[in-house]
């Protein structure tokens with residue numbers, strides 16, 4: 213087969229190189245032009261109009277953008293995002309592994325968790341977390357139905373920030389569990405088999421073989437989840453926790469009776485953070501697609517002089533520096549995971 | 555064939571693999587219906603048979619990737635997957651089973667190299683993590699092994715940048731890195747382009763010459779004739795016929811063997 217393919221290529225290449233370059237009058241697309249001009253015009257009109265429209269109050273935007281209260285609130289938003297995401301990822305991995313467990317009880321517990329936390333709105337969950345001290349007035353440590361060894365008041369133990377983090381994290385964990393599970397299932401069964409056959413334990417197989425490979429599938433949707441979480445923090449006013457970006461902006465504008473510029477200020481901050489996250493996500497994805505996703509067939513060893521001439525697509529860089537050429541991603545951010553509205 | 559003086563003197567007479575009435579069912583589907591066979595120390599056994607006859611399942615039973623439904627299987631005198639005391643069998647903890655697998659190397663049809671690691675890292679992984687050997691020692695061993703399978707210059711390549719034949723040779727090196735006493739090959743050349751089969755078989759021939767005990771599931775009858783000490787023909791979960799490769803290949807006694815051989819030869 214190889215010989216045939218190699219034999220066919222030279223004539224094809226020759227034909228291409230000897231023929232004349234095509235000199236034809238390009239096909240015009242007048243409507244495309246009209247449409248593009250129209251769009252630009254509408255956009256420009258909107259920008260100019262916005263620049264001079266008093267309701268936007270740009271001087272106020274400039275004044276509040278770096279207001280100390282706002283930048284502190286931005287920091288709190290970041291804290292909420294980071295803490296909740298870290299907890300959610302850890303819990304998500306645990307839930308995902310539980311869902312894949314052969315033990316039906318463990319499996320059902322994980323399923324039940326997902327059912328509850330994905331089946332109810334996060335705003336409702338946050339509100340309930342805010343009222344937790346009404347439901348459980350004290351936190352007791354001890355044996356059930358006996359006098360607790362240690363007991364303290366829920367209100368004293370959990371402030372609204374902690375409750376906000378718990379609320380966001382527990383909700384997010386359910387979504388992360390599904391993402392991690394999809395990642396784990398995406399790894400070829402033969403990988404686990406090879407690892408186990410070498411005498412590696414279950415945890416070694418997980419951490420050294422399965423998880424690193426599933427990262428490729430896990431990271432893009434997780435990046436989306438982080439971005440989504442950053443925005444979802446604006447709902448913790450339900451707890452009620454009021455020191456993050458959105459609620460803080462609302463509170464300030466309640467004093468100034470000028471809500472629009474503060475909403476713009478908050479939006480600029482959110483956009484700034486999400487842009488940074490998108491860049492970070494890009495680099496993480498690159499890092500974890502190392503060596504994966506470009507499985508070649510037997511025929512193409514790029515370095516072997518005998519067969520390399522046939523394909524010649526993958527350039528060989530210096531010794532020990534294999535080039536990783538990735539096919540176009542099929543799991544582009546935004547298409548994977550179930551990051552729908554919630 | 556040969557009783558090489560590997561290991562203790564006492565274990566010389568113990569067969570490397572002893573299968574007695576090995577039975578395996580998946581649900582109601584009985585895939586292995588009582589396999590009894592013996593592989594001696596240093597012996598190369600080729601296992602042939604039509605697709606679906608249970609060859610892979612049998613290999614997987616030997617290193618406890620599948621749990622037997624009935625029968626007994628021991629490797630080097632040690633019962634696989636169970637401990638026996640006072641005439642009772644106790645199921646092994648995963649840790650003990652993992653320990654038994656260390657001494658049994660396995661090579662798969664689809665190579666199953668770890669794609670996120672280079673060839674060298676693939677070979678180093680198990681000695682490093684499972685045996686906890688010092689890194690410098692592991693690396694020099696791994697480089698030696700890669701040289702032995704003719705891939706010294708491919709150490710830093712990721713599997714995706716190696717040909718199928720090269721990947722399978724790395725996989726063999728990876729299995730050898732654990733210094734197994736038994737090697738299982740499950741159709742090691744079936745996923746390869748014809749021109750790449752030879753390089754893998756050559757490595758396996760070298761191993762056989764060095765006295766490695768091997769069970770090889772294969773359709774390469776030339777290899778069986780040249781290298782194997784015994785040939786076992788399996789069909790529908792039973793051993794139909796076994797003997798010297800030259801004899802079985804030249805004068806198959808059973809009709810099923812004749813039919814099968816007429817297709818692959």
Ligand SMILES: Nc1ncnc2c1ncn2[C@@H]1O[C@H](COP(=O)(O)OP(=O)(O)O)[C@@H](O)[C@H]1O
Pocket residue numbers: 580583585603604605606607608609610611612
């Ligand atoms: N994990 C499994 N679950 C259910 N059936 C299986 C499983 N593994 C193998 N089988 C069945 O066992 C039979 C023998 O398979 P296998 O051992 O792979 O045969 P061979 O390697 O000889 O082609 C097949 O019918 C297959 O469908």
Ligand SMILES: [Mg+2]
Pocket residue numbers: 609610611740741
């Ligand atoms: Mg098979």
